[in-house]
Amino acid sequence: MSKRSQGVPLSFLMLDPSRGTGPLHRRLYERLREAILSGTLAPRSRLPSTRTLSRELGLSRGTVEEAFAQLDAEGLLERRVGSGSTVALPEHSRAPRSTRVRGGASSARGAGLSRRGRRMASDVLPPEARDVRPFTPCLPALELFPAKAWARAVARQARALVPERMLSGEPEGFRPLREAIAAHLGPARGVRCDWRQVLVFSSTQQALDLTARLLLDEGDGVWLEEPGYLGARVAFDAAGARLHPVPVDAQGLQVDTGRARAPRARLVYVTPSHQYPLGVTMSLPRRLALLEHARASGMWVLEDDYDSEFRYATRPVAAMQGMDAAGRVLYAGTFNKVMFPSLRLAFLVVPDSLVDAFASARASTEGHAPVLTQAAMADFMEAGHYVAHLRQMRQVYAERRDALLDAWRREGHPALRLGEAEAGMHVTAFLSGRRDAQPRMEERRLGARRLSPLYLGRAREQGWVLGFSGASPAGLRGAVRELSRLLE
Structure with missing residues (x-):
């Protein structure tokens, strides 16, 4: 010293x-x-x-x-x-x-x-990305965004601006956008909902925060995937919930373990279609077991479907919400990872029994998304640009994932083992041994996120969450070489 x-x-x-x-x-x-x-x-x-x-x-x-x-x-x-x-x-x-x-x-x-x-x-979340780095998780291919089509949608809605739209608007969200979301989710994700069940937010984090405040009392139990999304932990911890880490294996959340550890938990947060960060898909038996436990115990299920439309080997897996006959599942999604991060548009589909409560609570909270942005998004979706952009990005991200995997086979460091990469915008790299490369990772501006903070319990894997969607194939190959050098 x-x-x-x-x-x-x-x-x-x-x-x-x-x-x-x-x-x-x-x-x-x-x-x-x-x-x-x-x-x-x-x-x-x-x-x-x-x-x-x-x-x-x-x-x-x-x-x-x-x-x-x-x-x-x-x-x-x-x-x-x-x-x-x-x-x-x-x-x-x-x-x-x-x-x-x-x-x-x-x-x-x-x-x-x-x-x-x-x-x-x-409870502090890592700052959101302020620049483009090769391994930043869940970063869209911003250079390929259809900016002209989006600009035309914004211009059309700006020209159509009338005094009524200059007011705050409905706190639940702009009705045409809610209708467009409901219409998209049915065929695309297997979600069963009416537009009245859709609420618009600026981010999934905002939706998590309102859900926690409405459904949880101090000391209520919450199951969290282990490892899992840090933002969910922050939202439920701030609400005073008792957090119970439930391990994730190759079939997803271990429902039996959660039931044994906290049978009276009030809520479970889960990413079944593409688990964050491990990338596994929750098996059908596990999904059915979770829904049955939720029905029998009165537990709420918050399903975060953050990037599951990007699946490469098979068609996207249908959302668990569409299997819910008891009305226990809340379904969260976001446009910020498909379009661009500063768009600030996300949504939450709530069961019929919660519609009035969430609508009233939304009216008393700030942070409503601007009506002009919502109107432009509705226009963009109704014109078919959103689905076309999704289709193109699915192909682009598949190519970038393949470039990352190929570079890894050629030049990846043997101390790192890659996890599942069948879907989404990232892959997890597990590190064997103790190599303190994080400071150099930040210095070289590679953008990877550390894996260990995503664990709530003491047993932790070391490694990184590596995004591949925001960088070109050449950029990913260079980043793999750089990461391997850092571990030497």
């Missing part, structure tokens, strides 16, 4: 695994964060390496790396290859890089916040 940190005792970081709640990496992160914000660890103090700290604290190196990575994402640490980790300067620590932190870093543990507020302020 540098002279500035030689006198700083790190004994306060010692954790007793048998005491306290929450994952060890989260508890270590919170202690380090509090020490930085309180000044116990002064700006520019150099911290021990993750290897040294893991040895001194009796923790795995992966646990320490998780904590350091979260602090780095919030701007509280500065990590440089060859220089180690240092506490950021005050101006950095007061303004974490993630725009999702509310109220600034110093307010996250403020005495004036409610318990729910403290959870919301401490």
Whole structure:
């Protein structure tokens, strides 16, 4: 350590695994964060390496790396290859890089916040992509977007603008868009719904947040896929739910395990058509078992169908919502991954029994999507451009996936093993051994997301989620070579 940190005792970081709640990496992160914000660890103090700290604290190196990575994402640490980790300067620590932190870093543990507020302020999602990188997960091929057709749709709706459309509009969403979504989902995804069941949001995260607030009370149990989508964990944790990680295997969510661990859980979040991040498809017996448990126990099922229209070996697998006879499934989808991220349009299909409640709650929440954008999207869909774009992207992404797999066979590092790649916009790479390549990954701007933070429990796989949809075949080949070099 540098002279500035030689006198700083790190004994306060010692954790007793048998005491306290929450994952060890989260508890270590919170202690380090509090020490930085309180000044116990002064700006520019150099911290021990993750290897040294893991040895001194009796923790795995992966646990320490998780904590350091979260602090780095919030701007509280500065990590440089060859220089180690240092506490950021005050101006950095007061303004974490993630725009999702509310109220600034110093307010996250403020005495004036409610318990729910403290959870919301401490649960930080990784920042969304601000530029195009070869391995960024779920990034569309932006250079191939039909911009002229979209511009014509926007122009038509702008010319047709009347005073009524200049008002806020229906909180549930613009009716022609809701009708277009319902009409598309039937033949494309096997979803059974009336347009009145469709609500429009700016993002799936916004839909998750409203669902959590409407359907969960403090302490209610929620099954989460293990590993799974971090945004779902954040939404349900902020609602005060008790989170139960349920393992995912080659057939998807292990329903029997969830039923044994939390039989009275109030809700389950699941990505059955293309599990995030592992890429597996939930088998029919598992789907039927989950629906039966939901019917018998009164549990709600939130099905996130984020990218399942992109399937390459077979036709897209029908949504589970279409099999639901008991009205227990809420179905979420997004346009932001098909069109472009800044579009900010997503939707939620709710059972008949929840339509009135969700409509009333939507009226009392902010963040309605602009009516002009919704009208242009409805126009774009009704003119057939959306389906045509989907068809083209399915072919383009299949070519890019093949380019990634071919490059991997030729130049992929033997320490990495690829998971399922039959659908979607990403593939998971599992890492054997302990290779701390993440700082260099960020330095080279490859864009891959770390796998281990997507686990809620202690047993974690190391590796990365590698997107392939947003980069050209040549760019993917170069990124594979670069990743292999980083692991040498």
